[in-house]
Amino acid sequence: xxxxxxxxxxxxxxxxxxxxxxxxxxxxxxxxxxxxxxxxxxxxxxxxxxxxxxxxxxxxxxxxxxxxxxxxxxxxxxxxxxxxxxxxxxxxxxxxxxxxxxxxxxxxxxxxxxxxxxxxxxxxxxxxxxxxxxxxxxxxxxxxxxxxxxxxxxxxxxxxxxxxxxxxxxxxxxxxxxxxxxxxxxxxxxxxxxxxxxxxxxxxxxxxxxxxxxxxxxxxxxxxxxxxxxxxxxxxxxxxxxxxxxxxxxxxxxxxxxxxxxxxxxxxxxxxxxxxxxxxxxxxxxxxxxxxxxxxxxxxxxxxxxxxxxxxxxxxxxxxxxxxxxxxxxxxxxxxxxxxxxxxxx
Amino acid sequence: xxxxxxxxxxxxxxxxxxxxxxxxxxxxxxxxxxxxxxxxxxxxxxxx
Numbered sequence: 169x170x171x172x173x174x175x176x177x178x179x180x181x182x183x184x185x186x187x188x189x190x191x192x193x194x195x196x197x198x199x200x201x202x203x204x205x206x207x208x209x210x211x212x213x214x215x216x217x218x219x220x221x222x223x224x225x226x227x228x229x230x231x232x233x234x235x236x237x238x239x240x241x242x243x244x245x246x247x248x249x250x251x252x253x254x255x256x257x258x259x260x261x262x263x264x265x266x267x268x269x270x271x272x273x274x275x276x277x278x279x280x281x282x283x284x285x286x287x288x289x290x291x292x293x294x295x296x297x298x299x300x301x302x303x304x305x306x307x308x309x310x311x312x313x314x315x316x317x318x319x320x321x322x323x324x325x326x327x328x329x330x331x332x333x334x335x336x337x338x339x340x341x342x343x344x345x346x347x348x349x350x351x352x353x354x355x356x357x358x359x360x361x362x363x364x365x366x367x368x369x370x371x372x373x374x375x376x377x378x379x380x381x382x383x384x385x386x387x388x389x390x391x392x393x394x395x396x397x398x399x400x401x402x403x404x405x406x407x408x409x410x411x412x413x414x415x416x417x418x419x420x421x422x423x424x425x426x427x428x429x430x431x432x433x434x435x436x437x438x439x440x441x442x443x444x445x446x447x448x449x450x451x452x453x454x455x456x457x458x459x460x461x462x463x464x465x466x467x468x469x470x471x472x473x474x475x476x477x478x479x480x481x482x483x484x485x486x487x488x489x490x491x492x493x494x495x496x497x498x499x500x501x502x503x504x505x506x507x508x509x510x511x512x513x514x
Numbered sequence: 515x516x517x518x519x520x521x522x523x524x525x526x527x528x529x530x531x532x533x534x535x536x537x538x539x540x541x542x543x544x545x546x547x548x549x550x551x552x553x554x555x556x557x558x559x560x561x562x
Binding site for chain 1: 526531
Protein backbone atom coordinates (compact mmCIF):
# COMPACT_ATOMS: atom_id res chain seq x y z
CA UNK A 169 0.00 0.00 0.00
CA UNK A 170 1.11 3.57 -0.59
CA UNK A 171 0.31 6.95 0.98
CA UNK A 172 1.14 8.78 -2.23
CA UNK A 173 1.34 8.36 -6.00
CA UNK A 174 3.89 5.92 -7.40
CA UNK A 175 4.07 4.89 -11.05
CA UNK A 176 4.54 1.19 -10.31
CA UNK A 177 4.29 -0.13 -6.77
CA UNK A 178 7.04 -2.72 -6.88
CA UNK A 179 8.27 -4.45 -3.78
CA UNK A 180 10.26 -7.64 -3.16
CA UNK A 181 7.25 -9.95 -3.52
CA UNK A 182 6.05 -8.23 -6.69
CA UNK A 183 9.51 -8.30 -8.25
CA UNK A 184 9.74 -12.05 -7.60
CA UNK A 185 6.24 -12.52 -9.02
CA UNK A 186 7.12 -10.52 -12.15
CA UNK A 187 10.46 -12.31 -12.61
CA UNK A 188 8.75 -15.73 -12.47
CA UNK A 189 6.03 -14.47 -14.83
CA UNK A 190 8.52 -13.16 -17.40
CA UNK A 191 10.56 -16.36 -17.11
CA UNK A 192 7.51 -18.54 -17.77
CA UNK A 193 6.40 -16.39 -20.72
CA UNK A 194 9.90 -16.52 -22.25
CA UNK A 195 10.08 -20.28 -21.67
CA UNK A 196 6.71 -20.82 -23.38
CA UNK A 197 7.52 -18.63 -26.38
CA UNK A 198 11.00 -20.10 -26.91
CA UNK A 199 9.66 -23.64 -26.43
CA UNK A 200 6.74 -23.11 -28.82
CA UNK A 201 8.90 -21.60 -31.55
CA UNK A 202 11.74 -24.13 -31.12
CA UNK A 203 9.46 -27.20 -31.18
CA UNK A 204 7.31 -25.92 -34.07
CA UNK A 205 10.35 -24.90 -36.12
CA UNK A 206 11.86 -28.35 -35.59
CA UNK A 207 8.70 -30.24 -36.54
CA UNK A 208 7.58 -27.96 -39.37
CA UNK A 209 10.61 -25.88 -40.50
CA UNK A 210 9.44 -22.49 -41.81
CA UNK A 211 10.49 -22.06 -45.44
CA UNK A 212 10.61 -18.28 -45.66
CA UNK A 213 10.29 -15.07 -43.67
CA UNK A 214 6.48 -15.06 -43.88
CA UNK A 215 6.37 -18.52 -42.33
CA UNK A 216 8.63 -17.35 -39.48
CA UNK A 217 6.30 -14.40 -38.80
CA UNK A 218 3.33 -16.79 -38.91
CA UNK A 219 5.06 -18.93 -36.30
CA UNK A 220 5.54 -15.92 -34.03
CA UNK A 221 1.87 -14.95 -34.51
CA UNK A 222 0.84 -18.41 -33.29
CA UNK A 223 3.30 -18.46 -30.38
CA UNK A 224 2.31 -15.04 -29.02
CA UNK A 225 -1.42 -15.57 -29.71
CA UNK A 226 -1.58 -18.90 -27.86
CA UNK A 227 0.52 -17.46 -25.03
CA UNK A 228 -1.84 -14.46 -24.66
CA UNK A 229 -4.91 -16.74 -24.48
CA UNK A 230 -3.20 -18.96 -21.92
CA UNK A 231 -2.29 -15.90 -19.82
CA UNK A 232 -5.79 -14.42 -20.11
CA UNK A 233 -7.25 -17.74 -18.93
CA UNK A 234 -4.84 -17.65 -15.96
CA UNK A 235 -5.84 -14.03 -15.13
CA UNK A 236 -9.51 -15.04 -15.08
CA UNK A 237 -8.92 -18.24 -13.11
CA UNK A 238 -7.06 -16.55 -10.23
CA UNK A 239 -10.12 -14.71 -8.79
CA UNK A 240 -12.39 -17.75 -8.35
CA UNK A 241 -9.43 -19.94 -7.29
CA UNK A 242 -8.65 -17.50 -4.46
CA UNK A 243 -12.31 -17.44 -3.40
CA UNK A 244 -12.47 -21.25 -3.38
CA UNK A 245 -9.12 -21.82 -1.67
CA UNK A 246 -7.07 -19.27 0.28
CA UNK A 247 -3.82 -20.95 -0.83
CA UNK A 248 -4.21 -19.17 -4.17
CA UNK A 249 -4.34 -15.69 -2.60
CA UNK A 250 -0.62 -14.97 -3.30
CA UNK A 251 -1.42 -15.21 -7.02
CA UNK A 252 -4.11 -12.54 -6.62
CA UNK A 253 -1.69 -10.13 -4.95
CA UNK A 254 -0.06 -9.06 -8.22
CA UNK A 255 -2.75 -10.04 -10.74
CA UNK A 256 -2.73 -6.60 -12.34
CA UNK A 257 0.88 -7.02 -13.48
CA UNK A 258 -0.14 -10.36 -15.04
CA UNK A 259 -3.02 -8.60 -16.81
CA UNK A 260 -0.77 -5.87 -18.20
CA UNK A 261 1.77 -8.51 -19.34
CA UNK A 262 -1.08 -10.37 -21.10
CA UNK A 263 -2.02 -7.21 -23.00
CA UNK A 264 1.63 -6.70 -24.05
CA UNK A 265 1.86 -10.28 -25.40
CA UNK A 266 -1.49 -9.88 -27.23
CA UNK A 267 -0.30 -6.55 -28.68
CA UNK A 268 2.85 -8.23 -30.02
CA UNK A 269 0.65 -10.95 -31.56
CA UNK A 270 -1.33 -8.23 -33.39
CA UNK A 271 1.91 -6.44 -34.32
CA UNK A 272 3.34 -9.57 -35.96
CA UNK A 273 0.10 -10.02 -37.88
CA UNK A 274 0.45 -6.49 -39.29
CA UNK A 275 4.12 -7.22 -40.10
CA UNK A 276 2.98 -10.30 -42.07
CA UNK A 277 0.51 -8.23 -44.12
CA UNK A 278 3.15 -5.56 -44.77
CA UNK A 279 5.66 -8.18 -45.92
CA UNK A 280 3.14 -9.72 -48.26
CA UNK A 281 2.12 -6.20 -49.45
CA UNK A 282 -1.46 -7.06 -48.56
CA UNK A 283 -2.15 -4.49 -45.86
CA UNK A 284 -5.10 -3.16 -47.90
CA UNK A 285 -6.54 -6.68 -47.85
CA UNK A 286 -6.53 -6.56 -44.05
CA UNK A 287 -8.78 -3.50 -44.09
CA UNK A 288 -10.92 -5.21 -46.72
CA UNK A 289 -11.24 -8.33 -44.55
CA UNK A 290 -12.46 -6.34 -41.57
CA UNK A 291 -15.02 -4.39 -43.62
CA UNK A 292 -16.42 -7.21 -45.75
CA UNK A 293 -19.77 -6.96 -44.05
CA UNK A 294 -21.30 -9.85 -45.96
CA UNK A 295 -18.66 -12.22 -44.58
CA UNK A 296 -19.97 -11.66 -41.04
CA UNK A 297 -22.84 -13.98 -42.00
CA UNK A 298 -20.40 -16.81 -42.76
CA UNK A 299 -20.09 -19.25 -39.88
CA UNK A 300 -17.78 -20.78 -38.93
CA UNK A 301 -15.33 -20.64 -41.87
CA UNK A 302 -14.97 -17.31 -43.66
CA UNK A 303 -16.03 -15.17 -40.68
CA UNK A 304 -13.68 -12.15 -40.27
CA UNK A 305 -12.24 -13.57 -37.06
CA UNK A 306 -9.62 -10.82 -36.80
CA UNK A 307 -12.40 -8.43 -35.74
CA UNK A 308 -12.99 -10.62 -32.68
CA UNK A 309 -9.28 -10.49 -31.90
CA UNK A 310 -9.40 -6.71 -32.21
CA UNK A 311 -12.35 -6.53 -29.78
CA UNK A 312 -10.44 -8.71 -27.29
CA UNK A 313 -7.32 -6.53 -27.68
CA UNK A 314 -9.31 -3.31 -27.12
CA UNK A 315 -10.89 -4.75 -23.96
CA UNK A 316 -7.45 -5.73 -22.65
CA UNK A 317 -6.09 -2.28 -23.56
CA UNK A 318 -8.79 -0.57 -21.47
CA UNK A 319 -8.05 -2.94 -18.55
CA UNK A 320 -4.30 -2.32 -18.79
CA UNK A 321 -4.63 1.45 -19.20
CA UNK A 322 -6.87 1.77 -16.12
CA UNK A 323 -5.09 -0.84 -14.00
CA UNK A 324 -3.19 1.70 -11.89
CA UNK A 325 -4.39 2.66 -8.41
CA UNK A 326 -4.76 6.24 -9.71
CA UNK A 327 -7.72 5.12 -11.83
CA UNK A 328 -9.03 3.01 -8.97
CA UNK A 329 -9.13 6.14 -6.79
CA UNK A 330 -10.61 8.36 -9.52
CA UNK A 331 -13.30 5.92 -10.65
CA UNK A 332 -14.00 4.51 -7.12
CA UNK A 333 -13.75 0.75 -6.48
CA UNK A 334 -17.34 -0.20 -7.48
CA UNK A 335 -17.13 1.61 -10.86
CA UNK A 336 -13.58 0.37 -11.48
CA UNK A 337 -14.66 -3.21 -10.75
CA UNK A 338 -17.66 -2.84 -13.06
CA UNK A 339 -15.44 -1.46 -15.85
CA UNK A 340 -12.99 -4.32 -15.42
CA UNK A 341 -15.77 -6.84 -15.94
CA UNK A 342 -15.33 -5.98 -19.65
CA UNK A 343 -12.50 -8.51 -19.51
CA UNK A 344 -15.19 -11.21 -19.74
CA UNK A 345 -16.30 -9.79 -23.10
CA UNK A 346 -12.65 -9.78 -24.14
CA UNK A 347 -12.24 -13.42 -23.10
CA UNK A 348 -15.33 -14.51 -25.02
CA UNK A 349 -14.13 -12.60 -28.11
CA UNK A 350 -10.64 -14.14 -27.81
CA UNK A 351 -12.07 -17.68 -27.54
CA UNK A 352 -14.22 -17.11 -30.65
CA UNK A 353 -11.25 -15.49 -32.44
CA UNK A 354 -9.35 -18.79 -32.04
CA UNK A 355 -12.37 -20.98 -32.84
CA UNK A 356 -13.16 -19.13 -36.07
CA UNK A 357 -9.54 -18.50 -37.04
CA UNK A 358 -6.83 -20.96 -36.01
CA UNK A 359 -9.25 -23.85 -35.40
CA UNK A 360 -10.76 -23.51 -38.91
CA UNK A 361 -7.42 -23.20 -40.72
CA UNK A 362 -5.42 -25.79 -38.80
CA UNK A 363 -6.64 -29.33 -38.08
CA UNK A 364 -4.17 -30.03 -35.29
CA UNK A 365 -6.19 -31.63 -32.42
CA UNK A 366 -4.31 -29.64 -29.76
CA UNK A 367 -6.07 -26.42 -30.79
CA UNK A 368 -9.65 -27.52 -29.87
CA UNK A 369 -8.37 -29.51 -26.87
CA UNK A 370 -6.59 -26.47 -25.37
CA UNK A 371 -9.34 -24.01 -26.33
CA UNK A 372 -12.19 -26.09 -24.91
CA UNK A 373 -10.16 -27.21 -21.90
CA UNK A 374 -9.16 -23.69 -20.87
CA UNK A 375 -12.60 -22.18 -21.49
CA UNK A 376 -14.35 -25.01 -19.60
CA UNK A 377 -11.90 -24.74 -16.68
CA UNK A 378 -12.32 -20.96 -16.32
CA UNK A 379 -16.13 -21.16 -16.63
CA UNK A 380 -16.38 -24.00 -14.11
CA UNK A 381 -14.24 -22.15 -11.57
CA UNK A 382 -16.40 -19.01 -11.87
CA UNK A 383 -19.62 -21.02 -11.53
CA UNK A 384 -18.26 -22.87 -8.47
CA UNK A 385 -17.16 -19.61 -6.79
CA UNK A 386 -20.55 -18.02 -7.53
CA UNK A 387 -22.35 -20.97 -5.99
CA UNK A 388 -20.18 -20.77 -2.88
CA UNK A 389 -20.99 -17.10 -2.27
CA UNK A 390 -24.71 -17.40 -3.09
CA UNK A 391 -25.76 -18.90 0.26
CA UNK A 392 -24.10 -16.13 2.30
CA UNK A 393 -25.52 -13.42 0.05
CA UNK A 394 -29.08 -14.57 0.77
CA UNK A 395 -28.53 -13.23 4.30
CA UNK A 396 -30.52 -13.78 7.46
CA UNK A 397 -34.22 -13.17 6.76
CA UNK A 398 -35.13 -13.07 10.44
CA UNK A 399 -32.71 -10.29 11.45
CA UNK A 400 -34.27 -7.00 12.51
CA UNK A 401 -32.11 -4.29 14.02
CA UNK A 402 -29.55 -6.67 15.52
CA UNK A 403 -28.10 -9.72 13.81
CA UNK A 404 -26.92 -12.68 15.96
CA UNK A 405 -23.36 -13.71 15.05
CA UNK A 406 -22.05 -16.49 17.34
CA UNK A 407 -20.43 -16.95 20.74
CA UNK A 408 -17.24 -14.82 21.07
CA UNK A 409 -14.94 -17.80 21.39
CA UNK A 410 -16.43 -19.36 18.25
CA UNK A 411 -14.52 -16.72 16.26
CA UNK A 412 -10.93 -17.96 15.85
CA UNK A 413 -8.41 -15.56 17.40
CA UNK A 414 -7.19 -13.06 14.79
CA UNK A 415 -9.90 -14.06 12.33
CA UNK A 416 -13.46 -13.03 11.49
CA UNK A 417 -16.92 -14.52 11.18
CA UNK A 418 -18.73 -13.06 8.14
CA UNK A 419 -22.47 -12.41 8.36
CA UNK A 420 -25.05 -10.64 6.19
CA UNK A 421 -28.59 -9.42 6.67
CA UNK A 422 -31.01 -9.99 3.86
CA UNK A 423 -30.37 -7.52 1.05
CA UNK A 424 -27.38 -6.13 2.93
CA UNK A 425 -23.65 -6.05 2.43
CA UNK A 426 -21.46 -8.48 4.35
CA UNK A 427 -20.16 -7.62 7.81
CA UNK A 428 -16.91 -9.09 9.19
CA UNK A 429 -16.86 -9.61 12.97
CA UNK A 430 -13.22 -9.89 14.09
CA UNK A 431 -11.75 -11.16 17.36
CA UNK A 432 -8.28 -10.10 18.43
CA UNK A 433 -7.79 -11.67 21.87
CA UNK A 434 -10.54 -10.10 23.99
CA UNK A 435 -11.26 -7.32 21.51
CA UNK A 436 -14.26 -7.81 19.21
CA UNK A 437 -15.14 -5.46 16.36
CA UNK A 438 -17.41 -5.44 13.35
CA UNK A 439 -16.38 -3.78 10.09
CA UNK A 440 -17.64 -3.74 6.52
CA UNK A 441 -16.32 -6.71 4.56
CA UNK A 442 -15.33 -4.31 1.75
CA UNK A 443 -11.71 -3.18 1.68
CA UNK A 444 -11.43 0.55 0.92
CA UNK A 445 -8.82 -0.21 -1.77
CA UNK A 446 -10.52 -2.62 -4.20
CA UNK A 447 -13.54 -3.87 -2.23
CA UNK A 448 -11.58 -7.02 -1.36
CA UNK A 449 -13.02 -9.35 1.32
CA UNK A 450 -11.25 -8.05 4.45
CA UNK A 451 -13.16 -10.60 6.54
CA UNK A 452 -11.15 -13.37 4.89
CA UNK A 453 -7.95 -11.72 6.10
CA UNK A 454 -6.15 -11.93 9.46
CA UNK A 455 -5.30 -9.60 12.32
CA UNK A 456 -1.58 -8.91 12.18
CA UNK A 457 -0.03 -6.65 14.88
CA UNK A 458 -3.46 -5.30 15.84
CA UNK A 459 -4.46 -4.54 12.27
CA UNK A 460 -7.00 -6.29 10.07
CA UNK A 461 -5.04 -7.14 6.91
CA UNK A 462 -6.90 -7.49 3.60
CA UNK A 463 -6.01 -10.80 1.93
CA UNK A 464 -5.94 -9.25 -1.54
CA UNK A 465 -3.27 -6.54 -1.34
CA UNK A 466 -2.37 -6.25 2.34
CA UNK A 467 -4.24 -3.00 3.16
CA UNK A 468 -4.36 -2.63 6.95
CA UNK A 469 -7.01 -1.27 9.35
CA UNK A 470 -6.97 -1.04 13.14
CA UNK A 471 -9.31 -3.58 14.76
CA UNK A 472 -10.88 -1.08 17.17
CA UNK A 473 -11.97 1.62 14.71
CA UNK A 474 -11.36 0.41 11.13
CA UNK A 475 -8.87 3.23 10.42
CA UNK A 476 -5.67 2.53 8.48
CA UNK A 477 -2.61 3.33 10.66
CA UNK A 478 -0.75 6.60 9.84
CA UNK A 479 0.32 7.82 7.31
CA UNK A 480 -2.53 6.06 5.51
CA UNK A 481 -6.02 7.51 5.43
CA UNK A 482 -8.33 4.67 4.39
CA UNK A 483 -11.24 3.89 6.71
CA UNK A 484 -13.74 1.07 6.97
CA UNK A 485 -17.38 1.39 7.94
CA UNK A 486 -17.89 -0.03 11.44
CA UNK A 487 -20.95 -1.51 13.18
CA UNK A 488 -22.08 -1.39 16.83
CA UNK A 489 -21.82 -4.67 18.73
CA UNK A 490 -23.39 -6.04 21.89
CA UNK A 491 -23.10 -9.19 23.93
CA UNK A 492 -26.53 -10.67 24.59
CA UNK A 493 -26.38 -13.78 26.75
CA UNK A 494 -23.61 -15.86 25.27
CA UNK A 495 -24.10 -14.46 21.79
CA UNK A 496 -22.51 -11.51 20.00
CA UNK A 497 -24.98 -9.40 18.05
CA UNK A 498 -24.15 -6.80 15.43
CA UNK A 499 -26.33 -3.81 14.57
CA UNK A 500 -27.47 -3.65 10.98
CA UNK A 501 -27.17 0.14 10.86
CA UNK A 502 -23.59 1.13 9.97
CA UNK A 503 -21.63 3.86 11.69
CA UNK A 504 -19.58 6.46 9.79
CA UNK A 505 -16.27 4.97 8.53
CA UNK A 506 -13.56 4.98 11.19
CA UNK A 507 -15.93 5.18 14.20
CA UNK A 508 -14.68 3.26 17.21
CA UNK A 509 -17.23 0.55 17.97
CA UNK A 510 -15.31 -2.39 19.35
CA UNK A 511 -16.17 -4.15 22.61
CA UNK A 512 -13.80 -5.82 25.07
CA UNK A 513 -14.69 -9.15 26.65
CA UNK A 514 -14.39 -9.42 30.45
CA UNK B 515 -16.64 -7.29 -3.79
CA UNK B 516 -19.98 -5.62 -3.27
CA UNK B 517 -23.11 -7.75 -3.20
CA UNK B 518 -24.30 -6.28 -6.53
CA UNK B 519 -20.97 -7.15 -8.13
CA UNK B 520 -21.17 -10.74 -6.92
CA UNK B 521 -24.77 -10.94 -8.18
CA UNK B 522 -23.63 -9.65 -11.60
CA UNK B 523 -20.95 -12.36 -11.67
CA UNK B 524 -23.55 -15.00 -10.90
CA UNK B 525 -25.69 -13.82 -13.83
CA UNK B 526 -22.88 -13.27 -16.35
CA UNK B 527 -20.96 -16.53 -16.07
CA UNK B 528 -23.76 -19.03 -16.78
CA UNK B 529 -24.74 -16.87 -19.78
CA UNK B 530 -21.15 -16.59 -21.01
CA UNK B 531 -20.44 -20.31 -20.49
CA UNK B 532 -23.54 -21.37 -22.43
CA UNK B 533 -23.37 -18.88 -25.32
CA UNK B 534 -19.63 -18.97 -25.95
CA UNK B 535 -19.50 -22.70 -25.20
CA UNK B 536 -22.26 -23.37 -27.76
CA UNK B 537 -20.54 -21.16 -30.35
CA UNK B 538 -17.24 -23.02 -29.81
CA UNK B 539 -18.92 -26.41 -30.23
CA UNK B 540 -20.70 -25.24 -33.40
CA UNK B 541 -17.45 -23.85 -34.78
CA UNK B 542 -15.84 -27.25 -34.22
CA UNK B 543 -18.71 -29.34 -35.56
CA UNK B 544 -19.37 -27.18 -38.62
CA UNK B 545 -15.78 -26.56 -39.67
CA UNK B 546 -15.25 -27.53 -43.29
CA UNK B 547 -13.59 -30.82 -44.10
CA UNK B 548 -9.91 -30.58 -44.99
CA UNK B 549 -9.19 -30.55 -48.74
CA UNK B 550 -8.82 -34.04 -50.19
CA UNK B 551 -5.25 -35.34 -50.56
CA UNK B 552 -3.84 -34.47 -53.96
CA UNK B 553 -3.69 -37.54 -56.15
CA UNK B 554 -0.18 -38.73 -56.86
CA UNK B 555 -0.86 -39.10 -60.59
CA UNK B 556 -2.31 -36.82 -63.22
CA UNK B 557 -4.90 -37.37 -65.92
CA UNK B 558 -2.14 -37.43 -68.49
CA UNK B 559 -0.37 -40.19 -66.58
CA UNK B 560 -3.59 -42.22 -66.55
CA UNK B 561 -4.01 -41.83 -70.32
CA UNK B 562 -0.47 -43.02 -70.86
